[in-house]
Amino acid sequence: MSAREWVGKDFYRELGVSSDATADEIKKAYRKLAKENHPDANAGNAQAEQKFKAVSEAYGVLSDASKRKEYDEARRLFGSGGGFNFPGGGGGGSFDMGDIFGQAGAGGQQGGFGGLGDILGGLFGRGRTTAGATANRPQRGADVETDVRIDFVEAVKGATLPLRLSSPATCSTCGGNGAKPGTSPRTCPTCSGSGLVSRSQGAFAFSEPCRDCRGRGQIIDDPCPECGGEGVSTRTRTLTVRIPPGVDDDQRIRLAGQGEPGRGGAQAGDLYVRVHVAPHALFGRKGLDLTITVPVDFTELALGTTITVPTLEAKVSLKVPPGTATGRVLRVRGKGIAKRDGSQGDLLVTLQAAVPAKLDDKAREALQAYAESMAGHDPRPEITELLEGR
Ligand SMILES: [Zn+2]
Ligand SMILES: [Zn+2]
Structure with a gap:
């Protein structure tokens, strides 16, 4: 991946974050998208595969402070005019960004994107992310993972355990729209409710989540006192989990539909209970x-x-x-x-x-x-x- 190719792509848009997003916001957005589009969960879905590659690429650049700086620099440079026909617009398409950025060309292939397994391994149970422009679409709830510790005999014979879970749920005070009861959100005047604004810089037009409404398309004047306008509040619930006899240490038990609630009427995610079995003194x-x-x-x-x-x-x-x-x-x-x-x-x-x-x-x-x-x-x-x- 060279700096030249970077400029033609809008990595911020791929991740649904604004160009001034913090590293943490970028990471969250990436994790969410990578998980949603992960090939393991989308076998044979070419569109998801494409998206997975695109967000991985975007994250590879934006997660690396120095690469991100180069990328921003490149966008700024070409956005400010300067007479470059880039990429290959008129006649001057042979300009090599690597010349300007020196080390950028040497970075080669995937842009220092390693340890995908590690990242995906830690995806569960990290709470809700606000993924800009995607906020309005119906979206399956995230999967949640939690841990239980049981003793050896319980693992052998099976057990029924109460499991207390605190998880985000649709706010019951505002019904999820984030507005104080009796008021309603209004359409964002900046983006007319689309959640996106276009910004043109020279030859390029970038589409970004709207900053005024944070990509939601709506503005809440009187936020709900319960959830502070997020539309989501913490719900503590107690589930009864049946651990089947013979469960192994570190085994995951899936409870379908017990994860985070879906948005916009979509299906809830699943709850994964990871079982830790204490060893027995003799057996x-x-x-x-x-x-x-x-x-x-x-x-x-x-x-x-x-x-x-x-x-x-x-x-x-x-x-x-x-x-x-x-x-x-x-x-x-x-x-x-x-x-x-x-x-x-x-x-x-x-x-x-x-x-x-x-x-x-x-x-x-x-x-x-x-x-x-x-x-x-x-x-x-x-x-x-x-x-x-x-
Ligand atoms: Zn609320
Ligand atoms: Zn807006």
Whole structure:
């Protein structure tokens, strides 16, 4: 992207912000548009794809303070006349903006636009943006993401939780038009209600959101006391969220239509509840299976025994056959996670030989006698073989 190409484009208009918008306003407008037009949400929609590219390009320039300065400079320069026929209007189309701006040409390709994933990843739940000229169009409400923390057992068995949400909603005092009850907004005289004004600078005409009405096309003389003229107020509501059994840590649950309300009669967005599952002191999870590690004495493994193992609800008795190796996993059928679709996991019990840190005299003597009786036994024949072969 060279400065020459920049000049032919109205990046401010692409993002629906005025040319004196703050970096924050630009970012907000971009995020909103990028999300609305993101290819993931608009499969096969060429128009959305086009728009997505255009806003990405615009943001690539306007989000970078030095690039934005160059761009503004270029617009000002060519707007002020100066006799350039640009771009390629009459005969002088060969002028290279890169010559003027030096480094601009070297910047090359996409204009330092990186980390799209990061930006899109943080799109949810960032509140409402005022996107200038688009304010009057019906628009689907934004998706909202919120977090819940549940404990391990709730995640396994499922839970029903109350969820308190504060979110913007149409102001009930003014019905959303932003005017004090009994008054109404009037059409903006500057833009005649279109929300846009044209500004011509030399050969170029730029269309910008109207500053007098901030692109809304209407002026509110007596703002609603509840929402301050925004038409939106904060609503706190309590939803009941059903967490299905077997939910994983970091999983998102979608509640259709529970996001932000749509504008102009459009559909509400969705609410995504991200579930954080606290770990359990003893149990772990592997898919639908629950796992637990049970320490056992060497003698229990060698001689065999019956151990009692907790399950999430109760306990089970497990037979450990004589000669069981440490690390062996015993499977207790049907004591794992049961999902609504009928799938069912098991409890996987890992036996782990525990070595006593201290021995009393009697135990030491007994172990020494044992060791003597095992003197001819090599616990690691393969290793001995390998070592002797060298
Ligand atoms: Zn209001
Ligand atoms: Zn206006």
